[in-house]
Amino acid sequence: MSRSLHLDATRRSLVTPMLFSALDRGLQAHLVRISHLREFADGQIIQQRGDAADGFWLIDEGAVRVGQFMPDGEFRAVALLGPGDSYGELAVFADKPRIVDAISRGESRLRLIGARPFLDALGNYPASSRALLGALSQQLQDTLSILAGLRRGTNPQRLAGMLATMAGEAAGPASVTITQQELADLLGVTRATANAALGDLQKRRLIERGYGTIRIPDRDALAAHALR
Known part of the structure; x- marks a missing residue:
């Protein structure tokens, strides 16, 4: 029997691991408890390039298109993310403004996990810090592989x-x-x-x-x- 994979409740377009999934289960549960749940309508802007990295997002329900708005106002997506996926952690670690825009695809519910509570809690889970390094390394390898793939194949x-x-x-x-x-x-x-x-x-x-x-x-x- 066929399974239907809708982007408002399914897998993402990327093969790279999400950093939140690399964290210890106890830390994940703690971060979910202290997160702020927000709801977004179809097409609503969740974050914009240049925003302060005050936290990262965890998708609870629905889907998110991540990319950038072009000068003419067109949105150019580079990834589609679904439930359980996270994004924005790198901006938190770098303490730099966000470099991508994100908009809701259909109705969605996301959790905003504050930067300071996240970094403070991470210090109590050394195993999660090591796991994050591994996930970051794999993300970099996957990104390089994707870039190489853009140069080959039809x-x-x-x-x-x-x-x-x-x-x-x-x-x-x-x-x-x-x-x-x-x-x-x-x-x-x-x-x-x-x-x-x-x-x-x-x-x-x-x-x-x-x-x-x-x-x-x-x-x-x-x-x-x-x-x-």
Whole structure:
């Protein structure tokens, strides 16, 4: 039976580990208890580039598009994040203004975990500090791998890899709810180019397109195509 992977309650577009997930369970529970729960409407701005890094965000429900607003006002997404994902920790560690914008995709609920309470609590969990170093190292490696991948492979292959990531690891068919414009943003191409890449994958019977939905009959076959 197919599982539906909607971005308001599903996996993210990135393979990099979220730093919050690397923390000790006890520390995670403590941070959730002291967090401030906030609700956002579809399209509402959660944070803007240049904001002070007064904390980091943990997604409780819904989805968030992370990227930057262009000079013409267009929002260019670089990642789609879902429940359980966190972002903004690096700005907290660096004590520098935020470098990305974030907007809600549909209605969402997020927890803001204050910078000072987080850093103070982290000192009581030395194992979590070591785990964070490991997660940060893996994030850097994954980022370098993604940048290298942008220089190789065709657009259909790059798109295949992204959709395979969104489909998760479980066997069997899956469906991903995402727009062509969002796919174009994530690939860094025009909508027409993204549409052509989708058409190529459909001809190869690696995906089936529906209105706002992409069905993936065989995730492993799609992932294998990305590596050719």
